[in-house]
Amino acid sequence: xxxxxxxxxxxxxxxxxxxxxxxxxxxxxxxxxxxxxxxxxxxxxxxxxxxxxxxxxxxxxxxxxxxxxxxxxxxxxxxxxxxxxxxxxxxxxxxxxxxxxxxxxxxxxxxxxxxxxxxxxxxxxxxxxxxxxxxxxxxxxxxxxxxxxxxxxxxxxxxxxxxxxxxxxxxxxxxxxxxxxxxxxxxxxxxxxxxxxxxxxxxxxxxxxxxxxxxxxxxxxxxxxxxxxxxxxxxxxxxxxxxxxxxxxxxxxxxxxxxxxxxxxxxxxx
Amino acid sequence: xxxxxxxxxxxxxxxxxxxxxxxxxxxxxxxxxxxxxxxxxxxxxxxxxxxxxxxxxxxxxxxxxxxxxxxxxxxxxxxxxxxxxxxxxxxxxxxxxxxxxxxxxxxxxxxxxxxxxxxxxxxxxxxxxxxxxxxxxxxxxxxxxxxxxxxxxxxxxxxxxxxxxxxxxxxxxxxxxxxxxxxxxxxxxxxxxxxxxxxxxxxxxxxxxxxxxxxxxxxxxxxxxxxxxxxxxxxxxxxxxxxxxxxxxxxxxxxxxxxxxxxxxxxxxxxxxxxxxxxxxxxxxxxxxxxxxxxxxxxxxxxxxxxxxxxxxxxxxxxxxxxxxxxxxxxxxxxxxxxxxxxxxxxxxxxxxxxxxxxxxxxxxxxxxxxxxxxxxxxxxxxxxxxxxxxxxxxxx
Numbered sequence: 001x002x003x004x005x006x007x008x009x010x011x012x013x014x015x016x017x018x019x020x021x022x023x024x025x026x027x028x029x030x031x032x033x034x035x036x037x038x039x040x041x042x043x044x045x046x047x048x049x050x051x052x053x054x055x056x057x058x059x060x061x062x063x064x065x066x067x068x069x070x071x072x073x074x075x076x077x078x079x080x081x082x083x084x085x086x087x088x089x090x091x092x093x094x095x096x097x098x099x100x101x102x103x104x105x106x107x108x109x110x111x112x113x114x115x116x117x118x119x120x121x122x123x124x125x126x127x128x129x130x131x132x133x134x135x136x137x138x139x140x141x142x143x144x145x146x147x148x149x150x151x152x153x154x155x156x157x158x159x160x161x162x163x164x165x166x167x168x169x170x171x172x173x174x175x176x177x178x179x180x181x182x183x184x185x186x187x188x189x190x191x192x193x194x195x196x197x198x199x200x201x202x203x204x205x206x207x208x209x210x211x212x213x214x215x216x217x218x219x220x221x222x223x224x225x226x227x228x229x230x231x232x233x234x235x236x237x238x239x240x241x242x243x244x245x246x247x248x249x250x251x252x253x254x255x256x257x258x259x260x261x262x263x264x265x266x267x268x269x270x
Numbered sequence: 271x272x273x274x275x276x277x278x279x280x281x282x283x284x285x286x287x288x289x290x291x292x293x294x295x296x297x298x299x300x301x302x303x304x305x306x307x308x309x310x311x312x313x314x315x316x317x318x319x320x321x322x323x324x325x326x327x328x329x330x331x332x333x334x335x336x337x338x339x340x341x342x343x344x345x346x347x348x349x350x351x352x353x354x355x356x357x358x359x360x361x362x363x364x365x366x367x368x369x370x371x372x373x374x375x376x377x378x379x380x381x382x383x384x385x386x387x388x389x390x391x392x393x394x395x396x397x398x399x400x401x402x403x404x405x406x407x408x409x410x411x412x413x414x415x416x417x418x419x420x421x422x423x424x425x426x427x428x429x430x431x432x433x434x435x436x437x438x439x440x441x442x443x444x445x446x447x448x449x450x451x452x453x454x455x456x457x458x459x460x461x462x463x464x465x466x467x468x469x470x471x472x473x474x475x476x477x478x479x480x481x482x483x484x485x486x487x488x489x490x491x492x493x494x495x496x497x498x499x500x501x502x503x504x505x506x507x508x509x510x511x512x513x514x515x516x517x518x519x520x521x522x523x524x525x526x527x528x529x530x531x532x533x534x535x536x537x538x539x540x541x542x543x544x545x546x547x548x549x550x551x552x553x554x555x556x557x558x559x560x561x562x563x564x565x566x567x568x569x570x571x572x573x574x575x576x577x578x579x580x581x582x583x584x585x586x587x588x589x590x591x592x593x594x595x596x597x598x599x600x601x602x603x604x605x606x607x608x609x610x611x612x613x614x615x616x617x618x619x620x621x622x623x624x625x626x627x628x629x630x631x632x633x634x635x636x637x638x639x640x641x642x643x644x645x646x647x648x649x650x651x652x653x654x655x656x657x658x659x660x661x662x663x664x665x666x667x
Contacts, residue, residue: 003497003501004494004497004498007493007494007497008494010493011490011491011493011494014490100322103322103323103326107326107327108323108324108325108326108327109327109543109546109547110513110514110517110543110544110546110547111547112521112547112548112549190490190491193490193491193493193518194490194491194514194518195514195517195518195521195547197324197514198324199324200490202488203488203489203490204490206488207490234494235494238483238484238485238494238495239483239494239498246486246489247486247488
């Protein structure tokens with residue numbers, strides 16, 4: 001039982017990181033980014049290429065995060081900036097495009113990804129610590145830096161922010177970049193376990209969307225808690241209940257969490 | 271045979287004939303049968319494979335088929351006919367597979383569909399092929415349903431998942447008659463067919479299934495399932511996963527020091543990409559089954575040499591050491607055998623020949639394994655051998 005909970009937390013950490021990315025993008029730009037999982041998948045491939053070229057894992061990780069930040073910001077500038085109301089649809093287009101490109105570049109062959117954490121139940125402490133560190137880092141950036149302040153200003157009222165001289169477009173790109181970093185972390189964490197292939201984030205995206213939606217796509221703490229909860233609940237449902245129930249878990253958490261926290265879905269801004 | 275022709279004729283009359291339909295006029299017993307895409311000097315054949323998308327690794331099968339036909343054409347063709355092989359991409363999506371099959375039959379006017387790949391795409395194309403009366407030969411899927419008499423225009427090729435399960439059961443009964451078995455399986459028709467057949471084969475013997483856990487194709491990983499199966503302390507682990515999940519299970523098994531079962535890897539998962547991703551240390555001692563010669567282990571075999579030379583010459587982009595290329599080559603050889611044995615030069619004649627192959631030998635099949643069909647036996651290859659992963663790759667047990 002305890003072992004199963006640990007495994008659930010390991011899976012949940014991946015969902016949590018991706019859910020966090022979804023919340024960041026939505027909170028700062030008002031868009032749910034369906035391509036978040038695919039950007040994370042590409043980040044994992046970038047990390048794999050760096051490690052494959054001989055770099056150490058702990059050097060490849062920050063380089064990948066930097067690349068993910070740039071790619072996220074670029075995606076915002078190129079894809080959603082001019083789309084306005086159609087931005088949501090554009091992210092679905094981005095999903096298809098990125099997936100197809102990855103298929104072309106890396107093919108659908110399985111690839112092994114190095115795992116820096118030890119195997120076994122205690123190994124999940126690693127992913128949890130990494131997600132915790134990313135959450136703390138993002139909190140510090142958003143709460144206590146100048147860039148974070150403008151981010152929050154834009155999130156609170158884009159028009160007022162623009163009138164007071166904030167370059168809203170750039171701030172949106174910053175939000176996408178930070179989100180891509182969180183997503184990259186989830187991709188790199190999940191890759192050693194699931195093996196690299198272009199479809200690797202498909203299942204995680206469903207769970208992450210549920211976790212993010214539970215917090216109204218606005219509350220990072222609920223999103224992270226929801227991700228961990230889905231991971232654990234899925235594992236326990238599969239082990240101790242009917243295995244077919246597993247697929248219902250994200251939906252159940254999506255419906256249950258807002259009831260517990262109050263508001264939830266109703267707080268989704270459009 | 272006569273009943274088959276009758277059924278075929280009924281099907282033909284049931285569907286709307288287009289004006290360009292080609293029928294046979296002689297010999298008399300073949301009169302009225304259809305032969306689109308077939309002339310004395312040429313035969314047009316179409317195949318639908320996942321060249322893109324999540325299953326695109328199987329595109330290697332199409333390369334093996336192309337290599338075989340190119341090789342046969344260079345030697346004068348199959349029974350004097352040059353084979354023109356059209357390959358289409360379904361991205362592993364059943365709806366696209368039907369669309370491509372329709373295009374091949376209606377606009378390219380192929381004589382027969384040689385291979386659709388995967389159970390979903392094959393099942394989707396089957397309805398169309400049978401309604402239209404087009405042979406759908408030697409499909410690349412191990413489901414038992416391709417032997418269904420309700421679909422006379424469709425026939426499988428490789429041993430069924432059930433046949434494979436019975437080989438594992440037989441091997442265990444011989445080597446470990448009191449084994450306890452833990453099973454990881456994909457929660458769909460593929461997983462259920464293999465698991466059910468295995469359980470039936472060991473029922474009433476000393477071999478016992480003590481734990482079973484399933485996963486969904488949408489799941490991220492199978493870590494939790496593996497942890498719970500390990501608690502059973504079973505002596506044998508039966509891995510009924512598709513390549514990605516089977517690889518995860520193999521890696522989890524290799525990482526666990528407290529549970530070291532005999533690992534049985536199902537044949538679907540035994541792909542070059544899985545072996546490359548895991549490396550030899552995670553695979554050592556694993557058992558699997560196969561029915562054709564592994565191009566690496568059998569490198570010096572004359573038939574395998576012919577295969578490797580032909581692949582290098584005719585399909586330079588293909589990997590002659592890939593078992594999937596070899597699978598395509600071997601199934602294409604069976605298709606050629608059916609073409610050669612046609613009594614009537616028609617679609618009906620091809621199906622009749624495919625359903626009446628008597629112990630046809632193919633050089634790249636393992637010794638003692640033949641392609642054999644007949645009345646009441648719609649399964650071309652039914653035998654498998656057990657292999658263990660050792661220092662030189664898959665070694666015969």
